[in-house]
Amino acid sequence: MNVDLYHLLVEGALEVIEATLPVLALIAFFQFVVLRRGINQPRTVLIGVAMAMVGFYLFIVGAKLSLIPMGVAIGELLAGAPIGAVLGFAFVLGAAVAFAEPAVRILAFEIDEVSAGSLRKRLISSAVALGVGIAVAVSVLRIVHELPLAAVLVPGYAIAIVLTLLTPRDMVPAAYDAGAVATGPVAVNFVLPLTTGMALALWGEDVGALGFGVVGIIALGPIITMLALSLSLRRRETDA
Amino acid sequence: MSFGDLRRELIETILSLTPAIVFMLLAQVVFLRLPWEEFALVLIGLACTVMGFVLFIQGAKLGLLPLGQGIGTAFIERRALRPLLVFGLLLGIVLTVAEPDVRLLTFQIEEVFGDAVNRTALITAAAIGLGLFAVIALLRIALAWPIHYALIPGYGLAMVLALLADETTVTQAFDVGAVTTGPMTVPFLIALGVGIASVLGRQSRMRASFGIMAIGSVGPVLIVLIWGLIRGAA
Numbered sequence: 001m002n003v004d005l006y007h008l009l010v011e012g013a014l015e016v017i018e019a020t021l022p023v024l025a026l027i028a029f030f031q032f033v034v035l036r037r038g039i040n041q042p043r044t045v046l047i048g049v050a051m052a053m054v055g056f057y058l059f060i061v062g063a064k065l066s067l068i069p070m071g072v073a074i075g076e077l078l079a080g081a082p083i084g085a086v087l088g089f090a091f092v093l094g095a096a097v098a099f100a101e102p103a104v105r106i107l108a109f110e111i112d113e114v115s116a117g118s119l120r121k122r123l124i125s126s127a128v129a130l131g132v133g134i135a136v137a138v139s140v141l142r143i144v145h146e147l148p149l150a151a152v153l154v155p156g157y158a159i160a161i162v163l164t165l166l167t168p169r170d171m172v173p174a175a176y177d178a179g180a181v182a183t184g185p186v187a188v189n190f191v192l193p194l195t196t197g198m199a200l201a202l203w204g205e206d207v208g209a210l211g212f213g214v215v216g217i218i219a220l221g222p223i224i225t226m227l228a229l230s231l232s233l234r235r236r237e238t239d240a
Numbered sequence: 241m242s243f244g245d246l247r248r249e250l251i252e253t254i255l256s257l258t259p260a261i262v263f264m265l266l267a268q269v270v271f272l273r274l275p276w277e278e279f280a281l282v283l284i285g286l287a288c289t290v291m292g293f294v295l296f297i298q299g300a301k302l303g304l305l306p307l308g309q310g311i312g313t314a315f316i317e318r319r320a321l322r323p324l325l326v327f328g329l330l331l332g333i334v335l336t337v338a339e340p341d342v343r344l345l346t347f348q349i350e351e352v353f354g355d356a357v358n359r360t361a362l363i364t365a366a367a368i369g370l371g372l373f374a375v376i377a378l379l380r381i382a383l384a385w386p387i388h389y390a391l392i393p394g395y396g397l398a399m400v401l402a403l404l405a406d407e408t409t410v411t412q413a414f415d416v417g418a419v420t421t422g423p424m425t426v427p428f429l430i431a432l433g434v435g436i437a438s439v440l441g442r443q444s445r446m447r448a449s450f451g452i453m454a455i456g457s458v459g460p461v462l463i464v465l466i467w468g469l470i471r472g473a474a
Contacts, residue, residue: 015343018337019337019338019340019343020338022333022334022337022338023304023334023335023337023338025334026330026331026334027304027307027308027311030311030327031307031310031311034311034323035311035314039307044302044303045302045303045306045307046303047299047302047303048298048299048300048301048302048303048304049299049303049304050299050303051295051296051298051299051302051303052295052296052299052300052302052303052304053299054292054295054299055291055292055293055294055295055296055297055298055299056292056296056338056340057292058288058289058291058292058295058296059288059289059292059293059296059340060292060340060343060344061285061288061292062284062285062286062287062288062289062290062291062292063285063289063344064285064344064347065281065282065284065285065286065288066264066282066283066284066285066286066288066289067257067260067264067285067286067289068344068348069282070260070264070267070268070282071260073267073272074263074264074267077267077271077272093259093263096258096259097259097260100255100256100257100258100259101256102252102253102255102256110450114450148407148410149402149407149410149411149414150399150402150403150410153399153402153410153414154399154402154403157395157398157399158399160395161392161395161396164388164391164392165388165392169386169387169388172387172388172391172451173387173450173451173454174450174451176387176391176451176453176454177450177451177452177453177454179418179454179457180418180421180426180453180454180456180457181421181453183341183418183419183421184256184341184422185256185293185340185341185344185422186256186257186259186260188341188344188345188419189289189341189344190260192345192348192415193348196348196352200352208407208408209407209408209410209411209412211352212349212352212411212412212415213410213411213414213415214415215345215414215415215418215419216411216413216414216415216417216418217414218418219414219417219418219457
């Protein structure tokens with residue numbers, strides 16, 4: 001692990017400016033030019049913006065120093081392990097990441113409320129975790145067997161579309177949101193480096209895009225498990 | 241914001257990183273055994289990641305979210321749907337550019353592909369995709385369309401394009417598409433969507449907020465795929 005610290009720190013600063021200036025400019029334009037009004041509590045706003053910028057910087061630099069290189073290193077280790085163990089590890093990692101993700105818990109709470117308790121929080125979190133766990137394991141299989149991403153996503157989304165048409169309409173938006181919330185910072189900065197590290201160690205320089213795509217697969221997994229869950233609950237209701 | 245909020249955010253962030261931290265420590269102790277100075281840098285980086293994320297979220301909540309919401313509310317109160325949609329489009333674009341995970345994902349892509357990938361163009365394509373589909377998501381709420389109308393054609397088209405585009409483009413489109421809906425874009429878009437729904441009174445607040453992320457993530461997938469196909473044909 002060789003990190004060019006100086007380069008990393010300077011690059012991070014440029015990144016913060018490039019990322020935050022457009023937002024600040026747009027909000028200032030609408031506030032002052034279009035709506036022609038001042039800002040309430042300008043001091044609070046300034047403190048908030050400064051906090052967000054410092055936080056952005058620390059987050060980017062920190063991830064490049066810790067999660068990303070360690071993810072790559074662990075992926076390289078996995079490349080030498082027996083496939084069964086790697087698949088088991090991938091499933092456990094994916095499920096644990098989903099269970100720990102605050103956004104997943106918030107969504108589970110909201111769905112519980114909207115469904116008036118017919119879908120319990122625990123059940124929703126488990127369905128999302130199952131979906132993410134399977135997704136990471138499938139990504140590993142894809143790397144080992146050198147499959148194109150479309151070979152996973154096209155059948156996967158075909159299943160999702162069929163389930164969408166069968167599932168009660170109320171539950172569809174929440175199921176798709178479950179896919180979007182599962183792809184948080186840990187998926188991008190730990191699981192993805194892990195698969196790129198593993199792919200590079202297995203296939204060397206001509207690996208191409210094989211290590212990528214895991215984030216896209218993680219977004220699909222929970223959609224399918226959530227749709228399947230609401231469909232099976234609905235079946236049970238109509239049978240009763 | 242209070243110190244209670246800060247503390248809660250801190251606990252949530254550490255919790256969300258727990259699986260990664262456990263596996264990192266295990267790998268270090270059992271297999272990697274990096275020299276102490278190197279692993280110390282990793283731990284410092286980890287502390288920066290946690291503090292950075294907490295400050296970023298709390299700062300955005302304190303400084304940016306109220307302003308963005310205020311602008312949205314001003315248009316909603318005047319029933320000015322068109323300016324609101326223009327605002328939603330532009331806000332979707334700049335928020336994607338400011339999404340930390342979009343930056344870190346494209347950084348990793350650049351690390352592997354080097355100059356073969358134009359990082360700025362990739363971020364721009366994803367941002368335009370999110371902006372356009374944020375408008376569709378808001379329109380859906382205003383017109384009370386079922387979500388199927390946006391999702392099924394959106395993902396159907398994405399599947400066709402995924403079969404036509406080259407592998408690098410496909411992986412970029414779906415990875416980037418999945419991360420455009422992050423801690424920056426989601427709270428803003430949900431606030432706008434809930435605002436529209438509560439003025440029109442057609443849907444409950446909760447129902448309206450569902451599905452915005454889902455529709456939002458299709459946009460970047462489609463635009464990055466189309467951009468890759470155009471570049472490939474040229």
